């Protein structure tokens with residue numbers, strides 16, 4: 001039994017034909033796989049992925065960069081309230097938004113999530129913005145985590161949550177083992193997944209930031225891109241974890 005915990009955009013999505021092939025492979029071994037998506041998407045965007053972008057229904061989903069967990073029952077996503085109560089204990093969204101007003105170079109993404117604040121940022125100012133937030137959070141006693149991906153997306157989420165921690169919680173809750181879990185990703189916001197697990201697939205199109213943080217560790221570096229890379233890695237782990 002393998003639990004595949006995969007990022008969506010840039011990992012599963014990017015090559016529709018390859019995604020079809022991966023889906024068929026998973027469907028053909030459905031009793032052998034648990035499928036979990038781990039993405040920055042919210043539940044509406046996740047549903048769109050399933051209904052219009054070719055994703056198959058997973059067993060569970062880690063959404064909004066780890067700030068939400070959903071399990072799937074009878075084809076519907078049900079929020080995990082236990083996770084919400086764990087991570088919301090130290091979270092004060094108003095304080096985060098107030099601090100953000102003192103940071104230059106942010107543009108709102110125009111969506112409101114309870115446990116995540118997101119902005120578009122100017123790529124050339126990414127590190128400056130990260131430092132400014134860190135300083136403000138320290139000064140104001142704000143407990144929050146800053147995640148920048150593709151140098152242009154900035155997410156601020158509760159301190160004690162990210163894709164990796166959410167996946168660890170979920171694996172435990174579903175009584176699955178991390179020894180047989182395989183993560184997959186393409187960018188910096190997947191780094192936490194690779195830090196929480198020791199089996200992982202870095203797809204061929206992965207960004208430099210993820211390559212840097214996963215180098216010198218025992219992960220599968222796929223030669224092919226997007227879902228083809230995931231399938232390549234999955235076949236490798238099928239053999240290895242037998």
Ligand SMILES: [Mg+2]
Pocket residue numbers: 007008009010011185186187
């Ligand atoms: Mg991605």
